Amino acid sequence: xxKEVIEKLKIPxxxxxxxxFSIKFGGxxxxxxxxxxxxxxxxxxxxxxxxxxxxxxxxxxxxFLNPVILNQEGIIYRLEKCGNKKxxxxxxxxxxxxxxxxxxxxxSLNPLTKKIRLKKVEGPxxxxxxxxxxxxxxxxxxxxxxxxxxxxxxxxxxxEE
Ligand SMILES: [Zn+2]
Numbered sequence: 001x002x003k004e005v006i007e008k009l010k011i012p013x014x015x016x017x018x019x020x021f022s023i024k025f026g027g028x029x030x031x032x033x034x035x036x037x038x039x040x041x042x043x044x045x046x047x048x049x050x051x052x053x054x055x056x057x058x059x060x061x062x063x064f065l066n067p068v069i070l071n072q073e074g075i076i077y078r079l080e081k082c083g084n085k086k087x088x089x090x091x092x093x094x095x096x097x098x099x100x101x102x103x104x105x106x107x108s109l110n111p112l113t114k115k116i117r118l119k120k121v122e123g124p125x126x127x128x129x130x131x132x133x134x135x136x137x138x139x140x141x142x143x144x145x146x147x148x149x150x151x152x153x154x155x156x157x158x159x160e161e
Contacts, residue, residue, distance in 0.1 A: 005118065009105065011065075014038075019063040019107055023116070030138035037142045039064045041127070041134050056112040062125065064101035069139060070124055071098040072132075080137060082147045089149025093133040100124050 048055030074095030
């Protein structure tokens with residue numbers, strides 16, 4: 001099934017992997033395929049019908065080839081757990097980010113209709129909040145391999161009375 005899609009999109013098979021991982025295992029992914037940086041970012045939108053009391057969470061997975069950061073705004077301190085590490089770390093992420101890519105596709109997964117719609121999309125791309133953190137995290141992997149954060153044990157407990 002994926003093979004046909006990859007052929008139609010005319011992209012190398014390895015390049016499709018982060019998108020496939022994001023679809024199958026969830027989350028954001030990045031990978032270096034020879035000289036190409038590839039990144040998949042997942043955006044979730046829940047649609048809920050208040051009258052029928054039923055809905056679904058639509059997942060938009062963006063696949064970017066050779067993404068570059070154009071702009072970043074704001075600083076958010078947060079805890080993140082990287083797949084390569086055992087514990088969470090304190091990191092700084094932008095609140096908003098704008099990126100551009102050589103090639104981008106958007107895969108929309110609808111768990112209600114069980115359809116994955118693929119579409120070639122043009123930048124620039126704006127992300128806010130959790131998606132901006134995800135972009136920043138994956139870009140850090142692509143540009144410097146490892147995520148550099150402060151260890152969790154530097155927290156101090158405080159009892160409120
Ligand atoms: Zn990571």
